[in-house]
Amino acid sequence: MLLAGALTLLGIVTMSGWLAESTRQYSWSVGRTTNLRVAAGTLLSQLQDAEVGQRGYLLTEDRQYLKPYEAASVAVDRTIATLRRLVEGNPEEIGIVERLTSLATDKREELAQTIELMEAGRRDEALAIVRTGRGLRLMDEARRSLGDLITPADAQLDTQLAAMNSQARQSLWVANLGGMFILLVVGAAVWIALQYTRDLVQAQQAIQALNDSLEQRVSDRTMDLQRANDEIQRFAYIVSHDLRAPLVNVMGFTSEFEAGLASVSAHLDRQPADGDDAIASEARRAVKEDLPEAIAFIRASTTKMDRLINAILALSRQGSRTLNPEPVSMQVLLENVAASVRHQASELGCVIDIAGPLPQIVSDRLALEQVFGNLVDNAIKYLDPARTGRISIRARDDGSRLTFEVEDNGRGIAPQDHERIFELFRRSGVQDRPGEGIGLANVRALVRRLQGEVGVDSVPGQGSIFRISLPKILTLSPENTAHDA
Template identity: 25%
Template sequence: MWTFGRKIALGFAVSFMLLTAIGIVAYRSIESLTRTSYLVTHTHIVLEHIAGVLSQLKDAETGQRGFVITGDETYLEPHQSAIASTPKLLKDLRELTSDNANQQKRIDAMESLVAVKLAELKRTIELRRQAGLDPTIKAIQGGDGKRAMEELRRVADLMDHEERELLKHRADEVEAAASSARSTIVLGTLFCLVFVSIAGFVLTRSLTTQIAAAVQHVQRSSTELESAANQQAAGARESSTSMTEITTTISELLATSRQIADSAQRVAGIAEQTAGAARSGDSTVRKANDSIAGIRQQVDLVVNHMLELGKKSQQIGAVLDIVSELAEQTNILAINATIEATGAGDAGKRFGVVADEIRKLADRVAGSTKEIRTLIDDVRSAVNTTVMATETGSKAVDAGSRQFDDVAAAFRQIAALVATTTEAAREIELSTKQQSTAIEQVNVAIAGTAQATKETEAGAGQTFQTASQLAGLSKDLLRMVQPQAAA
């Protein structure tokens, strides 16, 4: 069923749409009038330029005739002015008719004819200056200038005719747009007035009917309201007693939830301390593991140096073998030199002494080589022993590192479990706090409800009195709307 407000809204909506439609049509008509007026003005400007071109050429021809007759250069001023202004007029005319292909073609023809006419005028002026009056008159009588001017007038007449046809067509458009706007505004206004009058009558009648029905409904409802007010007062008294008991229970529940919240907070604090200790232990184990890793690196470095030392001692042994071989060869050469020196007699004694010294030096080198080899063997033995001991220590360091890794993993697991416990304790604490807050809000709400129940109990009597007043008021309103029905 349509309410009164909806009917009023519908009436205003239809009126608004009608006024909007009238406004749109009027706006478009005005836009069309404005656009057509601009085109009319544009057409007049084109006509003025066409006439201006002919006028300039006439002035040029007049100046040429005056100069030919008199020979006075001052008569050429109109001719010079026409030569200067005619190209600009033709350019403006081309721009003004850029949307008209026919006119553009005629302007092309007009430019050619203007060029021919101006060239003819220039020839006759030069001929008058050089040959005098009679030859110039004969040249003019040839009729070239006249034919060019007649053709130019024909082209201008065609352009003028087409523009005037456009002007007539646009004037018809203006008249049609104005007529349409007038008809739309007048008919739309009359229709709006009729519609508003009918809508006002219908709405008034509908309002009277609806108010009368509503008043009768209020009369029936006021009796029911009196009975409901009595029942409401009894129910309010019972609700007030129940709310008092609920308030006591909620207060005890609030105290218990606060004790739970305090306990959860203490558990959360202990869990956080445990988590801190676990994190500290994990950090200590990580540092010890890093130290063991450093020791392992140092042991590996010592093993590498020992192995390098063994390689160097082997290289020294190889060099000693070469030196020992050289000493033996030197000793043999010294013995051979001694034998040769003895065979040489007195001449070889000195050489024999030198050979003997060389042999002795070779013997000492051989002895030193044996001693160095013995030392190198001792070094090799010590290096091998050190490498074996170092490898044993490296294995022990690896075992300790693995044990520290296991301890670190255990600490991390403990830290994770403690973190989980801490998070659970925090969630319990938060949930308990939220529960306490909710209980407090419920307690406040119940207290407010209890107060409202008391107020409802007090207002039930006022509702009964108001219902009686409403019954009397509905009778008065019904008499105002339908006097005969109220009587």
């Protein structure tokens, strides 16, 4: 129904536009016809005024009678120019106007000749020209020509006025019928709106009834989730401590074992090797080769496990740390991050470019330092030795958020690993650099706590772009206000 009403309104607007254009054209045509008729009548009147002035002068020899003649003679040229402009494009009317122009010229010449004779004192000759009747014939022909111009103009004017009246009636009918239909549509739309409003009120009442219980359920589940999160963090903390105790024992006993092995090795070194039997030779080889290698493996494994435990502890502490939003100059923060790795970058011939000035943000300073420090450190770690390293940091304003980009021209990351690198203990590419696969997982966790998102675009062999979207102002939520467990 609304579509039908819209189509009807469109039809009325279109029809009104067409009628307005037609009315404009008719108005122009009526105006032209009216002006043509007025100009024709004016020309006849001016010729008559000129003739009257001539007759008065011939009869009285008073030059006062020449004033209307002189004024009319000058005005005739302007009136003929107006007629020519009005009949442009109409060959028939142009012919009539040219004939009128010729007649007017002849008439003015006849009048001017008699006046010149009169002024020369040849009054009888001037009157003789008048008595020939030539001037009367010229005026009669001018009247007939003007009639040929005025009569069709009057007929055309009547036709145009009739057409305008017809269009006005059509416009009235269209407006009335369209208005009635629109009123019908509006009435139906109002009825539907009332029905919809009643249904909406009922739905709102039902939703309100659900909300009354939903808020309590959401609050209960939020508390359960917070308790579960706290339990997970405490569990990670306790497990890390429990793992560290036997690890410390292993590392300690390994040191004692290494010291004892050194004593045995020293003792064997003091014994001559010439009299060794097979068992003694095997023992000497174990002390010199096998056992040191085993101890090295044990030390490498315990060191790696120690790093993993420390990383788990760091992650658990990050989840419980209270965020502290404050105004942070990203220009200063990133310059400090770049300064902290400048020596390492210089050794590798890497350039760090910060496209400033960077905007200010209200967020947690420590978390931002950890996020960007980790990304810059990773970019330096995975530079491509085949080309000069370059790391670019820039930002753009996305309304209520800021997007930071850390771009490098390093090794790049395979497409299938773009999401995988943000998982805990997962890494991409050749594992020829130290690390446990925790850094980017920590970056994503921190960015999400800062109400942001992090992603990567990368092409192997060309480089990577890490994008971080953050709100300009961090607003703390319940999960971001947790206190240390």
